[in-house]
Amino acid sequence: MNVKPGDLAYIVATVEPRNIGKVVEVLEYAGVNPYFDDWIWCSGQGPSWFVRCESGLIGSVDGISRKVAVCADSRLRPISGVPLDDETPIETKLPDPLYLALGITAGAFE
Numbered sequence: 001m002n003v004k005p006g007d008l009a010y011i012v013a014t015v016e017p018r019n020i021g022k023v024v025e026v027l028e029y030a031g032v033n034p035y036f037d038d039w040i041w042c043s044g045q046g047p048s049w050f051v052r053c054e055s056g057l058i059g060s061v062d063g064i065s066r067k068v069a070v071c072a073d074s075r076l077r078p079i080s081g082v083p084l085d086d087e088t089p090i091e092t093k094l095p096d097p098l099y100l101a102l103g104i105t106a107g108a109f110e
Contacts, residue, residue, distance in 0.1 A: 002076050002077060003076050003077075003078050005049075007026045007079070008026075010079060011024065011075055012076070022057060025052045027049065030042075031047070033048075034070050047073045048071060048072045049073060049076065053069070
């Protein structure tokens, strides 16, 4: 598994491209092919998690924004929280999808 309950993670792949790079809080294990909010989520994607995103996640089928949704473990990457110091180049501090989620353009720190 890539994540566990309580982790912050970012979405690296999804059917709905507007959700890529969004930061979510991992709430609890949802199982495989979970039924939630009148849908079967992440069908065929393996283990899944309930996640919360304060800015909302756009549903790939209905286009509705939800603060709590289901996301496959394979589509999440944890945000490690590894301490950084002033000697760490900014390029190594944030993964590319996080730059996109924060609206930071390439070359902004050069």
